[in-house]
Amino acid sequence: MKLLNRNTLILISILLVIGCKSSEKDKKDQSFTFIGRNDYTINSYNGLAYYRLNKTKKFMDGYYVVGSEMTKWEEFEFKEGLLNGDYIVFHPNGEMSSQSKYSNGKKHGDELLYFANGVLNSKSTFKNDVLVGSKYTYFENGKVQSESKIEDGKPIETQYFNILGNIVAQSFIKDGRTITQKIVEGKIYSEMVSSNYDTYETIKFYNEDGSTKIYLQRIEENETMYILELDDDGNEIKRVDVKANPQEAMKYAALFS
Incomplete structure (x- = not known):
């Protein structure tokens, strides 16, 4: 038993010395x-x-x-x-x-x-x-x-x-405008176009056959905001004054978001 205690003490002493040296090395690293x-x-x-x-x-x-x-x-x-x-x-x-x-x-x-x-x-x-x-x-x-x-x-x-x-959306720059398309089941569901230089902004929604469902544009003229409904060629067919017709304007505005 005495021999066992002596060997144990020697082993502990060696481990302590090694531990101290290791710590000292870390501090001096x-x-x-x-x-x-x-x-x-x-x-x-x-x-x-x-x-x-x-x-x-x-x-x-x-x-x-x-x-x-x-x-x-x-x-x-x-x-x-x-x-x-x-x-x-x-x-x-x-x-x-x-x-x-x-x-x-x-x-x-x-x-x-x-x-x-x-x-x-x-x-x-x-x-x-x-x-x-x-x-x-x-x-x-x-x-x-x-x-x-x-x-x-x-x-x-x-x-x-x-x-x-699967691709769900894509965006790219063309003629100074950023075009963002939402894609559903491989077909374009909507397309938003915004200018990188001015306030031009439109959004177009498509039917399943690729035809236009609705085409909108937001503009500001004389400090008044309007939402325009356009035909396929981009010609105005309806104009909504956002301030004068807030409820109708909100329905259109929700499509932009």
């Missing part, structure tokens, strides 16, 4: 710097965000982990105060919320957003802070919810899908 949520300040110069440590007033440099004893909120990498590398944000449950790539303070590479359960929510690609390529959003089951083609940093064409993978 130079691969990242651990800081609190309010330990840094962001200032903007010439369109770039510069990060400084509040305590030293110096630009942040290297890899930092932001958190507390119980929670980790962010991880990011810097070069002379500018984000340069990974920028990771976490959900309260510890799952990754977003991961972005930076180069000299500008987004450069893929940006991934995640649901709280760890499933991918959206994927975008940036080049020198400008959105490029395609952008995708996803349902929580992993299927594509929308896909957008990007040009000059903006989506020029987008398709929307239901959870079964």
